[in-house]
Amino acid sequence: MSSSLRLPDRAVHVFFLRELAKEKVPGKTSGYLGDLKTFQVVREYVQPATSKFKTNFIDCLVGGQLGKYEPEWCHGGTLSQLPGTPRAVGPTSYFVSHAWSYTFSGLVSLVERHYEGLADTERGKKFVPVYYWVDILAVTQHFAGDFKDHPDSDFPGVIRASKAVLFTMYPWRSPIAPTRVWCLFEALTAVQSEAQHAIQIATPAPPCAHFVPPTSPACLGPLQEALMTTTLKKATAARDSDALIHLLRAGAGRDEDDTLDVPRWIPYGSADHVVNLLDGLSGSAVPRRLLLAGREAGQDERVNIMTASKNSYSAPVFAYMPLPGKILAAVARLLKRLENPAAAAGSGGARRGGIDSVSAASGRRAGVGAGAGPGAGAGVGRAAVVNGGSRMGAGSGAPSRAGSKGPVPTDALGGGDNVLGVGGAAPSRGCGGGGGGGVQELWLRPAQPYDHRVSYRPFWASSGFVSPEEAQLAGAVDPAWDRKEKELRKTHPDFRENWNHYFKQHHDEWKAKQLAKVQAAAEAQAAKERPAKEAAERADRALLWPSLGSCSSLALLGLYNGWMTADDVEGLGRALRSSRTVRELHLVAVRPEDGYPGGLAGLTRELLAAALGSRSLEVLVLAPPQVAFLEGLEVPAAAAWDLGGGAAIKDFTLAPVALGPRAAKQLAELLAPLPQLEDGVVDVRRPKPRCVLPGDDAPLPGGYRIAEREREVGLLPRGTINATPLAPVLQVLETSRGGSSSGPARAAALTHFIAAVAGPVAVTTFAKSAGFDPAVLQKHQAALQDLLKLALEAAAPEYASKWEDLLPFQLVLELLPPEDKNRIMLRKWELGQLVQAWRDE
Structure with a gap:
């Protein structure tokens, strides 16, 4: 052509x-x-x-x-x-x-x-x-x-x-x-x-x-x-x-459940990416379930990033986890927009x-x-x-x-x-999100306002990561090596034969000193920047709690594997007291910030007090990342119930915790009056999740390696869950409800059960690896035995006659006097024979 x-x-x-x-x-x-x-x-x-x-x-x-x-x-x-x-x-x-x-x-x-x-x-x-x-x-x-x-x-x-x-x-x-x-x-x-x-x-x-x-x-x-x-x-x-x-x-x-799992779709993004996403959600694009939890920072070894100096490293993944204050503030803005549709229409962007x-x-x-x-x-x-x-x-x-x-x-x-996760949706909502109904379920993983673990290495770095400083030193030679070599020749007769050994030993020490200087410089810079950064972080996260309390669509709030401050707990309590829509609260593996008064035990006590102030909660899950030992709850039952708090609770979980005798009695007195309580867990062992936790049903990148700092915090435990449920006990106690002894007898029965499954005996039976001071457990042992005896005597007859069947067998053996153990063992053997005969038939 x-x-x-x-x-x-x-x-x-x-x-x-x-x-x-x-x-x-x-x-x-x-x-x-x-x-x-x-x-x-x-x-x-x-x-x-x-x-x-x-x-x-x-x-x-x-x-x-x-x-x-x-x-x-x-x-x-x-x-x-x-x-x-x-x-x-x-x-x-x-x-x-x-x-x-x-x-x-x-x-x-x-x-x-x-x-x-x-x-x-x-x-x-x-x-x-x-x-x-x-x-x-x-x-x-x-x-x-x-x-x-x-x-x-x-x-x-x-x-x-x-x-x-x-x-x-x-x-x-x-x-x-x-x-x-x-x-x-x-x-x-x-x-x-x-x-x-x-x-x-x-x-x-x-x-x-x-x-x-x-x-x-x-x-x-x-x-x-x-x-x-x-x-x-x-x-x-x-x-x-x-x-x-x-x-x-x-x-x-x-x-199909209108879930937006942000980490699943933006594994390689930054905090600014997530803020951009949240600030752009409006109208029918707002999901019913918003997940910003369930992942730990790390690297993807399948994806390499080339630096300007021609070095490469594995790509960071979930680098915005845990969530900094700017993301929590963006969540607050989203919830506020949902309460003000006119503002949302103006900010959504045509x-x-x-x-x-x-x-x-x-x-x-x-x-x-x-x-x-x-x-x-x-x-x-x-x-x-x-x-x-x-x-x-x-x-x-x-x-x-x-x-x-x-x-x-x-x-x-x-x-x-x-x-x-989009192909199976109906065409009418292929791009429609939640149809403008607002966020009904929200999961967050808040970070600490300030992490004291300062390092020149990025917080998302896994064990195999080589930082630019380490890469620069990898092939470097100490400028003073010539002088050092001459000294070693004079002082070490075998220097010529073992030159490689001395060269490596010297440079390993030299590189360690150089990296120590880099670390010191990073710590000095961090100390200089800390006041402003920490103030900004705390100001941003303070915006979250009022927005949670005023969000009329929110029915489930989950805080998972994050950190909380004393101000956070106070803000959460205010939000729960003002909300009339939050039905479920899941506080799973929540840690106290560095320096929190009372540590994990103090945080657990105060979270419980904050949650019991809610009038709308039906499901409360408070599951510390490891066993928290509580000598007392400091949550007077009268103070909570007089304000109407906790009256709607149907499912109560507090585990894994170890309770002193006083804490066990206080908790039983808190739970006994609840009119709708029908299930839950109080145990020294981990509870079964009451819902699907974020990340459990979504795959991780194929080359994912968790960050070193996430490992330092401690990985969430996995494995068998054998916590004893409350439901069988509550079902037994239902027969005594309405009688003349229903109040005190019900509280006494719950006291006996809780003291058994979460007391010092349960710790030595099921949680020896919890790391408690044996002297602390021994201190409460005698008081626990007295409490168990008195509680059983005052308990409802229906419970007193069946408690041995309601508690774990190993625990029953520890609690019974020696003369009764043979009776229990014989009964278990007889039961085993009956089961075997039934199977043979």
């Missing part, structure tokens, strides 16, 4: 497409091109017609190079049968996105109906210079290789030159285009192009009275869902945190670009464009996808369509939709 049209100029008029569909299939005695699938038209007509010059059909048509395949009614690219012989080829007006599995006549019909709806066409009868860019004609079909090397791969350029992408929805009841990766790629390119392009949807004429308007979720929903799913896959594979944030802000990444709908039968445009009403944030706009046209354009790894023999399925990128 002597010349070639620019790629955007290879569009054709609908009149050309209509006549082409009427052409007979070359080499066949019957049949027309319109009867074939689109990919068959490529194989049977386009490729043979252009095989001589190995180029695109449009250039061959305009250049008169089609030979016997040239239509008689279109010589040199002009429509000779129309008045004035207008040009059949021109610059693109609309980019046609279609599936190659359509029949060619079906594709032409969709384009015809779109043309009929345009102004000045007199319902499609009059020629108007509007040209449609169709890939099978504009792109050469003789290329084999990676599409990024294709000579006609600049689809983003064509889309930018077009008025809109015409997204074909055919057949209407089960459209094919939203299931094809290539079509979705074209739609995504439109919404992420530099110009503000819309996607217009071409539909068949209303086939019957049950025709669904194209603006309904049945039309837009599948498109939006597929767009989100495909782009989420690409952004996840590319570890593109910025793109993922845009998608998550638009409502992607939700599972979409740039969007999806318009054009019914091919009527040409009416639906108002689903940018920023239309409070739900505008739920649409698919430029802000919802990867920014910058080049990222998904040529060379982006898009699936090759040119010359393909058939359609490309949506799972071509690997994995099914359910891997991402």
Whole structure:
């Protein structure tokens, strides 16, 4: 070919497409091109017609190079049968996105109906210079290789030159285009192009009275869902945190329970990324469950980052865990926006670009464009996808369509939709998030306001990480080595034979001294910056608690594997007292900040007091990271109940804890009056989680290695959970409720049970590794025995007659006097014989 049209100029008029569909299939005695699938038209007509010059059909048509395949009614690219012989080829007006599995006549019909709806066409009868860019004609079909090397791969350029992408929805009841990766790629390119392009949807004429308007979720929903799913896959594979944030802000990444697990989707991001995400959530994109917990900082050994000095290191993962104050403040702002919808609408950010709908039968445009009403944030706009046209354009790894023999399925990128947790959702909420209902479940992992463990190594560094300072010293030689070598030659006769040994020994010591200087410099700098940083952190986290108390949608609050300050506990208490919606509170593996009065025991006591001030709590889980020894609770029952606190509690968990006799009696007196209490755990052993904890049901990166500092804190224990439940005891005590002795007798029974399963005897039986001072346990041993005896004497008869069956067998043996142990052992043996006989039968 002597010349070639620019790629955007290879569009054709609908009149050309209509006549082409009427052409007979070359080499066949019957049949027309319109009867074939689109990919068959490529194989049977386009490729043979252009095989001589190995180029695109449009250039061959305009250049008169089609030979016997040239239509008689279109010589040199002009429509000779129309008045004035207008040009059949021109610059693109609309980019046609279609599936190659359509029949060619079906594709032409969709384009015809779109043309009929345009102004000045007199319902499609009059020629108007509007040209449609169709890939099978504009792109050469003789290329084999990676599409990024294709000579006609600049689809983003064509889309930018077009008025809109015409997204074909055919057949209407089960459209094919939203299931094809290539079509979705074209739609995504439109919404992420530099110009503000819309996607217009071409539909068949209303086939019957049950025709669904194209603006309904049945039309837009599948498109939006597929767009989100495909782009989420690409952004996840590319570890593109910025793109993922845009998608998550638009409502992607939700599972069937409308959960947004932030660490799952942004493992490689920073605290600023998370703040950006939270500040952008509004309207229907706000999830029902928001998870910001369940992960520890570390590195991914599969992903390397190259530094400016040509060194590399494994990429940080979950580097914003535990959550700094800026993220907690962003959570507070989100909850405040939910309570003030007007402010939320103003801060959510209008979409740039969007999806318009054009019914091919009527040409009416639906108002689903940018920023239309409070739900505008739920649409698919430029802000919802990867920014910058080049990222998904040529060379982006898009699936090759040119010359393909058939359609490309949506799972071509690997994995099914359910891997991402968005494919199984209903179309109506594919981008909709929680439908504007607000955050109902929130999990957080707060950090310390200031970590005293200062190091020149990043806090996310795993054991194999080599810091820039260590890398610089790796091959360095002590400048004073020459002098030291001379000294060693004089003082060590074996120096020559053991030169390597002395060289290494000296440089190991020298490098250790150099790193000690680096560490000292880091500590000095940290001490200088600490007052301002700590003040800012405390101010940020102080914003969280009032927002929790005022959030009218919040039903479950979880603090998991984080740290709390005295101010945090006070703020949490105020939030719980003011909230009327929080039904569940899970305080799991929460640690005291450095220097907290009373340490873990003090924090546990004060958290219990704060929680019991709530009037709405039904489930309370207080599970320290390790066994906390409480000599007393200092939570007077009268003070709590007089204010109405705790009255709604149905499920109470306090474990693992070791209780002194006084604490056991106090706790029993707190629980005995609760009218709705029906289950829970108080034990020296770990309790079973009362819900699925964040991170337990989500995979970690394949090369994940936990950070050294996270290991220093102590990994959360795993393994068998054998804590004794309260439910059987409470069921036994139900028979005594209402009697004259129900109050004191119930409290006495609970005192005996709690003192047994969480007292010093239980510690020596089940928790010897807890590290308690034996002298402390011995100090309480005599008092415990007296308490157990008195409590059992005063307990309800129903409990006194069954307590041996309600407690763990090992514990019963420790509590009984020697003369009764043989009776218990005999009863256990007899029971074992009965069970064996039943099995034999």
